Amino acid sequence: MRYLYILVLILIQIFSYSQNATITVVDKETKKVLPYVNICFESLINSKKDYTTTNMQGEAENKCSDKCVISLSFVGYKTLFDTLNSLQSKTYELQADVFNLEQVVVTATRTEKALKDAPVITQVITSKDIDNRGVNNVKQIIEEDIPGVEMQRGGFGADIKMQGLESRNILILIDGERIAGETGNNIDYSRLNASNVERVEIIKGAASALYGSQAMGGVINIITKKTRKKLEISAGMQATQFNEINFPDLKYEDENYNFKKNLDLPNLNFNASVGFNIKNFSGRTDFVAKSFDAYQLYNTNIVVKDYINLDTVIYDSLSLFPKGIQGYKDITISQKLSVPLHKKLILNMNGTYYTHNEYDFVPDKKYLNFIDYTFGGNLIYSISKDFSITASYHQDIYDKYDFYERLFEKNKVYRNTFINPKLVSSFKIKKKQFITAGFEYLNEYMQSGLFIADSIASHTMNTSVFFVQDDIQFNKKWNAVVGGRIDNHSVFGTYMSPKLSTMYKLKHLSFRMNYAKGFRSPTAKELYMNWDIAWFTIKGSESLQPETNDYLSFSTEYTKSWLNTSINIYKNWLQNKIDGEWDYSMPRPVYQYKNAKHVELSGFEILSKIKFLKHFMLSGAYSYLNDNRPQADLVSSTSPHTGNIKLSYQYTKKRYEINIMLSTTIIGAKEFDKEETVFFRGDTLIGTYHVYYDAYSMWKLVVNQRLFNAVDLTIGVENLFDYRPTIIDFNTSMSPGRRGFVSLKIDVDNFFGRKKKKKTASK
Amino acid sequence: MRNSIKFLGMALLSLILGFTSCKKDKTEEEKPDATDKSVTVSLSTKNNVETDVWVYYSFSTKAEVSGVDSTNFKTSDAWDIAFHSRHIRLNGGTSGQGLAAAYDAGVVDFKSVTTANETGYTTDTFVVDALYAGNGATGPIYQDTDMNTVFENAFTVDENTHPPTYSPNLNVYVMKTRTGKYAKIMIKDYYNDLGESGYITFRYQLAEGDTRNFE
DSSP: OHHHHHHHHHHHHHHHHTSSOEEEEEETTTOOBOTTOEEEEEETTTOOEEEEEOOTTSEEEOOOSSSEEEEEEOTTBOOEEEEEOTTOOEEEEEOBOTTOTTOEEOTTTSSOEEGGGOSSOEEEEEHHHHHHHTOOBHHHHHHHHSTTEEEEEOSSSEEEEETTEEGGGEEEEETTEEOOOEETTEEOGGGOBSTTEEEEEEEESOOHHHHOTTTTSEEEEEEEOOOOSSEEEEEEEEEEOOSOOSOTTOOTTOTTHHHHHHTTOOEEEEEEEEEEEETTEEEEEEEEEEEEOOEEEOOOSOOEEEETTTTEEEEOOOOOOOEEEOEEEEEEEEEEEEEEEETTEEEEEEEEEEEEEEEOSOOSSEEEEEEEEEEEEEEEEEEETTEEEEEEEEEEEEEEEEEETTTTEEEEEEEEEEEOOEEEEEEEETTTEEEEEEEEEEEEEEEEEEEETTEEEEEEEEEEEEEEEEEEEOSSSEEEEEEEEEEEETTTEEEEEEEEEEEEEOSSEEEEEEEEEEEEOOOHHHHHOEEEETTEEEEOOTTOOOEEEEEEEEEEEEEOSSEEEEEEEEEEEEEEEEEEEEEOSSSSOEEEEEEEEEEEEEEEEEEEEEEETTTEEEEEEEEEEEEOSOGGGSSSOOOSEEEEEEEEEEEEETTEEEEEEEEEEEEOOEEEEEEEEEEETTEEEEEEEEEEEOOEEEEEEEEEEEETTTEEEEEEEESTTOOOOSSOSTTSOOOOSOEEEEEEEEEHHHHHHHHHHHHHHHO | OHHHHHHHHHHHHHHHHHHHHGGGSOOSOOOOOTTOOOEEEEOOSOSOSSTTOOEEEETTTTEEEOSOOTTTTTTOOSOSEEEETTEEEESSGGGOSSOOEEEEOOSOOGGGOOBOOSSOOBOOEEEEEEEEOOSGGGOOOEEEEEEOGGGGGSEEEETTSSSOEEEEOOOEEEEEOTTSOEEEEEEEEEEOTTOOEEEEEEEEEEOSTTSSBOO
């Protein structure tokens, strides 16, 4: 094998003699050649700069005309600097960036920064993490990787929680843009397809100074892929076992054939993408189709209520009714186009179309159909190296329809639209200060049947925004970011949110301090809702004020070549938190939205990654939360203790790579006292009983093989030890049980590249 | 290479087709059997608006009956069967002066019930705290009423959902009509084609003349 390697090197050498001097870039450990490495030459004589990238053989021409400083950078590798003479051929070995610290992130400051320099601790999930695990939705990978994040199920469907705060206090963005369409304050998570994700950035804590309303508990920013190569074609498919066959003997003659068939869709995901990039003129088309099998979870144990104050135990009979988890089928098509109009002017455009059918277990011959269109773009004008202006526009239209299966007709029941133009400028002052300032306008439209009984009504809200941020680099060790934002809302008036974050670096240590104010404007639903549901009414209130919070955190990060660990301590004070309160004074009970609660949340998180024995990586995280709210009042409560552990093994040979990963997510026990009205010995009394949920862990095993640098074959098992709770409710896992999956992804263009290489080698 | 592109193309095409074609799978019911003498009725009046509003139906006119309400149903001879929410009332027993009564033949194929039993029929009774109109603005209301308890297993009701979910169990019931003729009936649906609740669909067949045979 080694001889072969030498032979190839010699061949490359021979080949390169026919040209000018050649630079070859390989991976330090695997000696694999690295294509698309960015190389910058800067002349030591006249500071003239020149750029190039390596080809499929990992080679590039030495463009240095005299003595140069050369820098080589590539995603996932540490940047390398060297001095080089003209006509000198040299092979460089790039070292893998094990902890992704060189990874560029944007969420913390809205400007590009290396992860290690971001003033707010940012957690990143890269496309490599996604490929290695054969995951097809972003929601799942966030749940597996980020401690203190819990995906649960509320009354309406999936519900995310972060550091104890619900989805309505967490802002989820795609490429920095808001996502329209919600159900119970949760966005439609099915829109977050993993196949076109470049990376996911997660910051915890308030970030309203940059992102406005809702960024109180954290921001999850999903960055989508751009094409780097001349041509990129890839296709992937994933199949998971059925969750549950609901109708095993379904015949075509069955009168409710459609209804039943839709509840037994296969768990499939198919995705394909085509992209090109010719001299910075680039485009990319992504197609994703997926379907998901509906299932039902039954209690296998009875609920026992020990009323402490009444000295009585009540054994409920076993509930015969399951909790149904909807099935779905959807298609997403997205298109991106980037046009360099001029050396200094770039136009980016994008659009997506999404259609989603959601199938529930109610035999009412209708299902929900969601349709979403987004379109927008930006114009970036780089006046000089230190001064740029970006004008952007983004629109997201999300509609919900009732689809009548028998009539084959549909009826619109909901629309939510965001229109968000922005004008942002950034400039540097004396290489020490980097100022970003801008204006934004947000128009939000909501049309729903929940405002007035038996009819569809709509509400519009507008916000004008000015924000400014100064990123000051005092010296090599000391960095501070100060910023603020003024929102003028058409219903609530003006609101200010400042922030301050600083970072101090010592040799292996980084200290960060972050203070920020956050807020959330009440939603149209919270303001105007008047919805009769079952035997009660949910009512909004027009006198609601925005919720606000103050978030303070301190963190310390320690990095060595084999270790990266951090501890983050936070406290979150929330004022005027909007929540529903029961009012039984009317004949028909009312669940009334109010600015009632002052909530204090605090906790800490420890994250560690250890690389050992060359091929192994162990990472773990623990999150502690102290929530002063009575947990029984919450729809679903968060355990004070959560964590995850992941052990991965990676072995790479020239054309072969294997990744084996065993991971677990641990949710600690939950316990609280719950009160309810009981009819006891002829009296109606308030009974108090203790609720306890056991701690549990979800395990996952994945084996991923990458062949010829082009084919990813992944097999894995979710919920390895088949954990199922015996009593199902909003506080327990909704897993259908142990399920295996297999996925295949092919980067078709890498085959072309290989073929070319063979040709040149045979010369 | 060309082959693999072709394969990929085919795979893509078949997938797209697979996803789009599902839409038109089945929208119409199968052709009725020529020997099938049963009738399927979808009532066009919502039956769960208020607690004392029932939808009355006559097997003789094969139509909904108007002019019958909670004040005069016990003396009316215009109706055979009535529906409120998931409950059923027959013109007999405490509900009327007719001869209507029923028994449950279980969850079987509708055609497999070929003869009606001679005995074992239950008539309507007065039930305390039974009526439950759980949907819509009224909320759960319990009321004393006259109804036939044989039909109480026509639906499985999941009250954990909002609003409650009604799934038909598809039992076949054999009954006597107001005039004492025999019929078999299956309650098939609680929702109309727009997904609105309280619209009952049922299938029934009257026996030949005064016999007990459903041939």
